[in-house]
Amino acid sequence: MTTPKFAQIKQFIVDNIRSGAWLENQRVPSENELTEQFSVSRMTARRALSELTEAGILTRSQGLGTFVASFKSQSSLLEIKNIADEVKARNGNYSCTVLVLESINAVAPIAIALGVEVNSVVYRSVLVHNENELPLQVEERFVNPALASNYLQQDFTALTPHEYLSSVAPLTEARHTVEAVMPNSEMCQWLNLYHEEPCLQVIRRTWSSAGIVSFARLVSPGSKYRLGGHLTFKNNKK
Amino acid sequence: MTTPKFAQIKQFIVDNIRSGAWLENQRVPSENELTEQFSVSRMTARRALSELTEAGILTRSQGLGTFVASFKSQSSLLEIKNIADEVKARNGNYSCTVLVLESINAVAPIAIALGVEVNSVVYRSVLVHNENELPLQVEERFVNPALASNYLQQDFTALTPHEYLSSVAPLTEARHTVEAVMPNSEMCQWLNLYHEEPCLQVIRRTWSSAGIVSFARLVSPGSKYRLGGHLTFKNNKK
DNA sequence: CAACCCATCTTGTATATACAAGCTTATTAT
DNA sequence: ATAATAAGCTTGTATATACAAGATGGGTTG
Numbered sequence: 001m002t003t004p005k006f007a008q009i010k011q012f013i014v015d016n017i018r019s020g021a022w023l024e025n026q027r028v029p030s031e032n033e034l035t036e037q038f039s040v041s042r043m044t045a046r047r048a049l050s051e052l053t054e055a056g057i058l059t060r061s062q063g064l065g066t067f068v069a070s071f072k073s074q075s076s077l078l079e080i081k082n083i084a085d086e087v088k089a090r091n092g093n094y095s096c097t098v099l100v101l102e103s104i105n106a107v108a109p110i111a112i113a114l115g116v117e118v119n120s121v122v123y124r125s126v127l128v129h130n131e132n133e134l135p136l137q138v139e140e141r142f143v144n145p146a147l148a149s150n151y152l153q154q155d156f157t158a159l160t161p162h163e164y165l166s167s168v169a170p171l172t173e174a175r176h177t178v179e180a181v182m183p184n185s186e187m188c189q190w191l192n193l194y195h196e197e198p199c200l201q202v203i204r205r206t207w208s209s210a211g212i213v214s215f216a217r218l219v220s221p222g223s224k225y226r227l228g229g230h231l232t233f234k235n236n237k238k
Numbered sequence: 239m240t241t242p243k244f245a246q247i248k249q250f251i252v253d254n255i256r257s258g259a260w261l262e263n264q265r266v267p268s269e270n271e272l273t274e275q276f277s278v279s280r281m282t283a284r285r286a287l288s289e290l291t292e293a294g295i296l297t298r299s300q301g302l303g304t305f306v307a308s309f310k311s312q313s314s315l316l317e318i319k320n321i322a323d324e325v326k327a328r329n330g331n332y333s334c335t336v337l338v339l340e341s342i343n344a345v346a347p348i349a350i351a352l353g354v355e356v357n358s359v360v361y362r363s364v365l366v367h368n369e370n371e372l373p374l375q376v377e378e379r380f381v382n383p384a385l386a387s388n389y390l391q392q393d394f395t396a397l398t399p400h401e402y403l404s405s406v407a408p409l410t411e412a413r414h415t416v417e418a419v420m421p422n423s424e425m426c427q428w429l430n431l432y433h434e435e436p437c438l439q440v441i442r443r444t445w446s447s448a449g450i451v452s453f454a455r456l457v458s459p460g461s462k463y464r465l466g467g468h469l470t471f472k473n474n475k476k
Numbered sequence: 477c478a479a480c481c482c483a484t485c486t487t488g489t490a491t492a493t494a495c496a497a498g499c500t501t502a503t504t505a506t
Numbered sequence: 507a508t509a510a511t512a513a514g515c516t517t518g519t520a521t522a523t524a525c526a527a528g529a530t531g532g533g534t535t536g
């Protein structure tokens with residue numbers, strides 16, 4: 001009896017859904033019914049229902065009741081993890097090589113992506129993230145100098161650009177797109193590819209309250225890297 | 239004063255973080271302090287802190303206090319949406335063509351992915367999802383017949399396989415991987431590609447409480463399709 | 477000086493109560 | 507018959523209170 005009451009109620013509800021006893025869009029017991037069944041206060045029953053609603057497992061509507069959420073409306077999520085953490089998690093030897101660290105004049109597409117004037121000075125870095133000394137991902141990044149003036153002085157073999165930028169400009173937003181592309185010859189050289197192969201390319205733009213901080217392009221060979229995602233009914237055990 | 243008190247407190251906290259006034263890992267006011275500042279009960283202040291914690295913006299620990307969550311530990315998320323919904327969302331004309339609908343004997347890789355005996359009978363479907371009559375994605379799916387016996391009798395131009403399977407076997411889990419691949423000649427034909435180009439391939443396996451339901455391969459040309467993701471500090475306005 | 481205990485802060489769980497607001501159904505009045 | 511009303515359910519917001527449990531700092535005791 002060491003597990004909290006609200007957690008027991010959550011477990012009860014999740015079990016009924018997992019087993020198929022309660023189907024999609026079916027009504028689940030109301031707060032008052034749970035209050036009776038479990039001999040708890042309404043606030044405790046309410047907490048179980050609220051937290052499962054927050055988790056996307058139930059939907060509630062005032063005056064009507066609480067229902068099992070429909071699965072088809074749920075979109076699945078993929079994680080983009082820090083690549084250094086990912087390599088370390090599978091006991092690989094992570095290292096990083098800095099290929100380029102410079103300030104350049106922004107051509108139009110870069111300037112637009114960073115929200116700065118065309119031809120104004122921006123910082124550019126190109127790093128290679130290695131697993132066991134073999135290239136796994138190339139990170140090309142353009143940085144708004146107004147928001148990270150000391151960017152070029154950093155040692156990115158110790159602290160990743162993303163970690164450094166997070167500490168300098170508190171991030172408020174990030175957007176990603178993932179696509180499949182063919183690498184150009186320069187990219188093939190960086191990735192040490194003997195013959196062309198399709199690559200996963202992640203474009204990431206990050207914002208702080210003061211504006212767009214940076215614009216990164218992460219390219220990995222399709223044969224070596226994939227994104228993973230996992231969607232499950234949460235067990236919510238403490 | 240129509241917005242609830244707990245929402246006002248959440249807004250106050252989020253604003254302080256967004257503006258940079260409260261930095262990573264910095265302590266935020268305790269429940270009792272918020273209770274005084276906003277003249278609310280402790281339970282209301284607590285609700286604001288709890289919900290922001292659930293959203294990943296704060297972290298709490300008993301006895302210590304509540305702190306601004308660190309950004310670097312957050313991994314970014316990408317959504318895999320239903321392709322029919324996505325096409326409709328941008329006012330495209332969605333249609334679907336059924337190329338194959340058959341039962342086959344599972345070769346080893348398929349049997350393993352579905353968790354059935356090698357050479358046992360499984361269902362297979364190949365659909366093409368079109369936007370404005372042009373192929374956007376090929377969906378090749380293998381289905382465990384024990385969990386969806388009427389699969390071959392369905393009309394998938396009306397109801398997607400995922401929707402049908404969700405209604406027959408309540409889903410409990412899904413796993414995805416995304417990678418970049420080159421299509422083979424058969425796939426090129428299905429996708430109406432004149433010259434080879436890299437494709438995004440999503441592999442999705444779905445579980446119900448009774449076991450693995452299906453195994454799907456979703457292939458889209460890199461020039462026409464990309465996955466998007468958006469990560470932001472939630473505003474939590476009701 | 478070091479070890480222990482305690483007061484006091486924090487968050488976590490739980491209850492009882494009150495009223496507001498959305499939805500359905502049955503009743504009443506036109 | 508139709509329309510308005512009221513009753514009775516639902517969830518939503520808010521308060522006051524109580525005790526439990528983790529963390530910290532200070533003071534007493536050995």
